Amino acid sequence: MDIKDTPAPSPDSSPFLAVHGGPLPTYRTPPHNLEAEQALLGAMLVNNRTHEKVGDFLFAEHFANPVHGRIYEAAVKLIERGQMANPVTLKAYFEQDEALAAVGGAGYLAELAAGVVTVVNVEDYGRAIHDLFLRRQLIDVGESMVNEAYRHDLESAATDQIEDAERRLFDLSRTGDIRGGFARFDRCLQTAIIAAEVAFKRDSHITGVTSGLLDLDRKLGGLHKSDLIILAGRPSMGKTALATNIGFNAARAIVETQGKDGAVVGFFSLEMSSEQLATRILADATEVPSDKIRRGEIRDSDFPRFVEASRMLNQVPFFIDDTPALTVGTLRTRARRLNRSDKLGLIVVDYLQLLRGPGGGGRVENRVQELSEITRSLKAVAKELDVPILALSQLSRAVEAREDKRPQLADLRESGSIEQDADVVMFVFREQYYLERSEPTRRPDESDEKFNDRFERWRQRCEEMHNVAEIIVAKQRHGPIGSIKLHFDGQFTRFSDLDPHHSPRD
Numbered sequence: 201m202d203i204k205d206t207p208a209p210s211p212d213s214s215p216f217l218a219v220h221g222g223p224l225p226t227y228r229t230p231p232h233n234l235e236a237e238q239a240l241l242g243a244m245l246v247n248n249r250t251h252e253k254v255g256d257f258l259f260a261e262h263f264a265n266p267v268h269g270r271i272y273e274a275a276v277k278l279i280e281r282g283q284m285a286n287p288v289t290l291k292a293y294f295e296q297d298e299a300l301a302a303v304g305g306a307g308y309l310a311e312l313a314a315g316v317v318t319v320v321n322v323e324d325y326g327r328a329i330h331d332l333f334l335r336r337q338l339i340d341v342g343e344s345m346v347n348e349a350y351r352h353d354l355e356s357a358a359t360d361q362i363e364d365a366e367r368r369l370f371d372l373s374r375t376g377d378i379r380g381g382f383a384r385f386d387r388c389l390q391t392a393i394i395a396a397e398v399a400f401k402r403d404s405h406i407t408g409v410t411s412g413l414l415d416l417d418r419k420l421g422g423l424h425k426s427d428l429i430i431l432a433g434r435p436s437m438g439k440t441a442l443a444t445n446i447g448f449n450a451a452r453a454i455v456e457t458q459g460k461d462g463a464v465v466g467f468f469s470l471e472m473s474s475e476q477l478a479t480r481i482l483a484d485a486t487e488v489p490s491d492k493i494r495r496g497e498i499r500d501s502d503f504p505r506f507v508e509a510s511r512m513l514n515q516v517p518f519f520i521d522d523t524p525a526l527t528v529g530t531l532r533t534r535a536r537r538l539n540r541s542d543k544l545g546l547i548v549v550d551y552l553q554l555l556r557g558p559g560g561g562g563r564v565e566n567r568v569q570e571l572s573e574i575t576r577s578l579k580a581v582a583k584e585l586d587v588p589i590l591a592l593s594q595l596s597r598a599v600e601a602r603e604d605k606r607p608q609l610a611d612l613r614e615s616g617s618i619e620q621d622a623d624v625v626m627f628v629f630r631e632q633y634y635l636e637r638s639e640p641t642r643r644p645d646e647s648d649e650k651f652n653d654r655f656e657r658w659r660q661r662c663e664e665m666h667n668v669a670e671i672i673v674a675k676q677r678h679g680p681i682g683s684i685k686l687h688f689d690g691q692f693t694r695f696s697d698l699d700p701h702h703s704p705r706d
């Protein structure tokens with residue numbers, strides 16, 4: 201008699217009933233569909249080409265029956281080698297397999313093939329198997345959440361458990377996304393033409409999010425969706441100030457242009473507090489120096505400006521997260537959360553080296569590898585959320601050792617794959633900073649005339665470079681590289697377009 205024909209035991213014959221005198225307890229089994237697994241395997245053994253319909257998303261671990269998973273894995277190996285996978289060729293792999301012997305031995309392979317009615321529904325079977333696998337994984341995540349919550353672990357706060365659960369659910373959602381694959385070129389072309397038409401109709405002629413800086417927008421075409429943009433520089437060059445200006449300009453533009461060029465901005469500030477960033481933005485909006493705001497040196501006439509500026513600032517969709525030592529996984533979770541509630545359009549990270557990798561990091565010898573993983577993860581977040589990410593980065597001290605202080609791609613600190621993963625790499629450079637610290641001194645045996653001439657050239661260069669900053673676009677996948685001159689006002693920590701009448705020496 202076949203196993204499926206064996207009648208179920210009656211309640212009176214239950215050993216549990218005999219001992220306890222009660223009904224047999226019921227229990228729930230994890231979601232599975234053994235018939236779908238058998239039908240899919242049989243179809244593959246009859247027609248190996250059916251693997252093309254499921255091979256990009258279905259793997260051995262997705263099968264509920266481990267024996268079915270092993271059969272599938274063995275069949276796939278033969279198919280990928282260009283060999284036939286059928287009951288005859290697979291028989292040698294399973295002749296001594298005890299697990300397969302429990303369901304009928306090598307003859308079970310022939311039964312699978314013989315039971316095939318049609319191979320048309322293979323993709324449907326594969327998707328059903330994959331869906332049931334995800335459901336089993338969801339059960340595992342849920343049980344783990346419950347068990348972790350019951351544990352009173354002093355080293356793990358409840359918020360950490362929530363973030364871990366969100367991370368696991370996100371990873372599971374990516375595993376469950378089987379919609380990928382090739383897209384027809386005509387559809388891609390249509391999307392590109394629509395984007396070009398939108399840019400043509402805009403007065404600014406940019407296709408991405410505006411930076412609020414005219415020359416930078418012309419060079420980049422705006423900050424493009426799914427791009428990872430690295431903004432690097434040495435300390436005191438104004439990286440945070442420039443990133444804050446760009447982020448706030450984009451957020452303000454969504455109010456002023458009814459969403460045409462602007463974006464909702466999520467600013468992850470790992471170095472400065474939210475209050476410090478707000479003070480900088482307030483100083484820019486009111487033209488009251490930020491150091492005076494901090495010290496309380498405010499005149500009565502400044503308060504009307506604060507009131508007027510606050511009305512505008514309150515409307516700007518600019519969100520700040522100043523959590524220190526943030527992991528890239530937590531950043532991703534919070535960005536997704538903000539995207540669900542406010543349709544995120546731009547992410548700013550200040551700065552890259554203060555982020556922690558997916559595993560927490562901490563070991564110095566693996567810092568380059570960790571940073572490479574961070575940049576890859578940020579690029580993945582940019583593609584997933586379809587938003588540009590502007591990430592700040594430190595530069596190595598090699599810049600200081602050169603006579604020409606302009607940074608280069610090789611100066612990216614702990615670079616790893618920063619240059620490789622980034623779509624755009626920009627450097628912020630202020631020659632004024634170095635000029636002010638290099639006032640000429642008289643050399644031994646130098647005449648007054650030569651020293652005075654050298655000093656005068658230095659003084660003229662200081663005047664030319666006063667309040668002038670430079671953005672060096674060192675890499676751009678979709679456009680030209682080059683330099684852009686900007687005006688920098690230190691007391692308001694503001695970068696703006698350079699006065700066209702101001703013509704510093706190139």
